[in-house]
Amino acid sequence: MIKPVEGFSKLTKEQKIDWLTTNYTKDPKAAKALLQRYWNDDTKVQKLHDEFIENTVTNFYLPFGVAPNFLINDKLYAIPMVIEESSVVAAASKAAKFWLNKGGFKTTVIGTEKIGQVHFMYHGDPTKLKSFFNSVKPKLLEKAAHITKNMKKRGGGITNIELKNKTDKLDHYFQLHCTFETLDAMGANFINSCLESFAETLKTESLANLDFSEKEKNIEIVMSILSNYVPNCVVRAEVSCPVDELNIDHQMPSKEFAQKIVQAVNIAQAEPHRAVTHNKGIMNGVDAVVLATGNDFRAIEAGVHAYAAKEEGYSSLTHAEVENEIFKFWIELPLALGTVGGLTSLHPLVKLALEILGKPSATELMQIVAVAGLAQNFAAIRSLVTTGIQEGHMKMHLLNILNQLGATEIEKTTLTNYFKKHTATHSSVVEAFQKLRQ
Template identity: 70%
Template sequence: MHTPIEGFSKLTKAEKIDWLSENCTTDAEKTKQLLKRYWNANSSVQKIHDEFIENTVSNYYLPFAIAPNFLINNALYAIPMAIEESSVVAAASKAAKFWLDKGGFKTTVLGTEKVGQVHFMYTGNKKKLLQFFETIKASFFEDTKAITQNMKKRGGGIKDLELRDKTDKLANYYQLHCTFETLDAMGANFINSCLEQFSKTLQKEADVYFDFSADEKQLEVVMSILSNYVPNCIVKAEVSCKIKELDEDELSGQKFAEKMLQAIDIAKAETYRAVTHNKGIMNGIDAVVLATGNDFRAVEAGIHAYASKTGEYSSLTHAEIKDGVFRFWIEIPLALGTVGGLTSLHPLVKLSLEILQKPNAEELMQIVAVAGLAQNFAALRSLVTTGIQKGHMKMHLLNMLNQLGATEQEKQQLVAHFKDNAVTNASVKEALEKIQTH
């Protein structure tokens, strides 16, 4: 166990690596070589990476892949995905190809409203607080003019401010609930800057308006921050076709559609299943969000909260059979940006947006929603027909062989062998040992 270190952030990268290697690993030289191996050979690109976050010692790479053949609103896309999990890209690509000649994916943005809040405590008269808010409401807009002027020129800005009484949840707790339009920017910095000014205005005006006694401060701001829950920033994606177009080798189109509905109904009724069901959706969503330089943690938090909006965690996707047509869709909150943040800094993020034909924020919302829907369709299709392991384990085969130290020749032999044989940890190990002992 190493001892605490003072001033780590002030060390050079080389000094950080030396300290880390010598104090936290068993083979200092091996650690140094590993970290250096993942530096970008282009020093200017590496400098960009170094300045994204603090205390950088190397880069952590994820595979960057393409899922082609996505027909979205009659336009064809190849979707970039950054993810480490086997079978995700293959599944998305397979779903895209399945729907390509059935009309593809249809999408609609239902809203783009973002949210931020000023949280404060107030111990005085509620009616007087409401009167106070109505009196000073215009001041919030006035005091943020310098922050909002450029956003307003582009058609965005502050949409509304609302005083909310939350004392039924927590004693003396109130909030300013604020809504924003940030256009092609995710808008976190813009929103937080507005909120911090709202806090100052609220406290300043309160100190003048209320007759605070010497020993009691009736209104006190606790904090101001955007919310990653954006239930009015919603996108819908769907696919549909005639039942007879769903015929599978194992099932008739009718039976396949019925089993798909049953699978979704189970995810709506059973939380244990819903979590895994929605995790599969997020495989597709996160991979595109990450590839396009957006905040996948914020997206995850907001979407999972939305999945719980009825009070129980449930499926994010829906399906129906009506008049001989199978319909499958998703509605999710997505706060994304195509300007600001990493979008103009990270070389592969810029490339991802170029591959997607330089979408605006609304177009990116639609593409990301489609990736999630495709992923869920592919997973459910496997589950109700051949089972999830057949395809997943074949995709995972190379990872298993690499873990077992197989040579390139052995990999080629075993990939061919397992085209017609079940892939399990035991069967792969046994097949590799058989090759190595002959």
């Protein structure tokens, strides 16, 4: 029986591995060798990785690919993407090439406002709280001045603080709803530091407020935290061209192709079951670039899906229309990204990814990420309304299946050539492999 471990975080990496492999693997020697095989040979690089998180025992590798030929606002990009899913990079590259000679992608940053909140409980007269807030608001800003000093020098800082009465949702619940401009930083630490300062000042000043009763003075600060829902930190990306230029290698007439794309998007806007998968495809492109550039893809995912549900129900993040014989396809995404701070200045491959992108500002990165999501969605819909999604996906997945089967390089070449002319499914690949081995 495995016993709980005491002081695990204080063990050396080797001791952690010994404990882990001894207690949780069938072959500790083989498991230990596997973990060590993924260590970086450069001890300085490995130490850097060890210190990114707690209790590190090894590195987990994901492919770092690149999708070339993205023309964005008349500038050509090769976009780094980190992802494990077959066909994502290929699909993005195909969409980039498709739009390259049609004007490329156009983008607009609609807003860059980020949000944080101080959540608190107040038992008393809301009008007295409102009056108190109005009087104390300048002091909230004053007490946080040491935190905002450097950000303000660069043109950012706190843009507003509002008192919001949320008692219609929860008894006695109020909040300070605060907005920020954090420039090229994602800004989480800055925002959270400001919020904690606001909370401390709010509590201190309420205790000294002579207009409050003893009960009203006892404001209960529940928590102070940024929000990953940023509906005013939004970027738009779009493509457009005359319908008759939507040439898809004679798979379908251009007009029919345009109509089917519009119908496919309309279905994703009307049907949540389809919208979830539709938007997941968008996030294949978005997350891959977010991860490659050292940003928080979990935060982006949460905020984007909340944005997709901001109206009556969960719906498509992309839109399409044909008007006056012009096809237009676009997306709006909330993206709170950073190009300074965090992993952007630590992880060697993140630094390289940002260099490949021309060392973009946060707003430039927002535009690149949105384009990656739009391109991915266009490629997916194009496959769905023409050949179907499986033909291209399974051909890209072919090598994964062959590797699982233990195919040799010669067998991989033979079967790759075979499936250029035949439909690849998991069962058909296994059957062809077995026949080849016989």
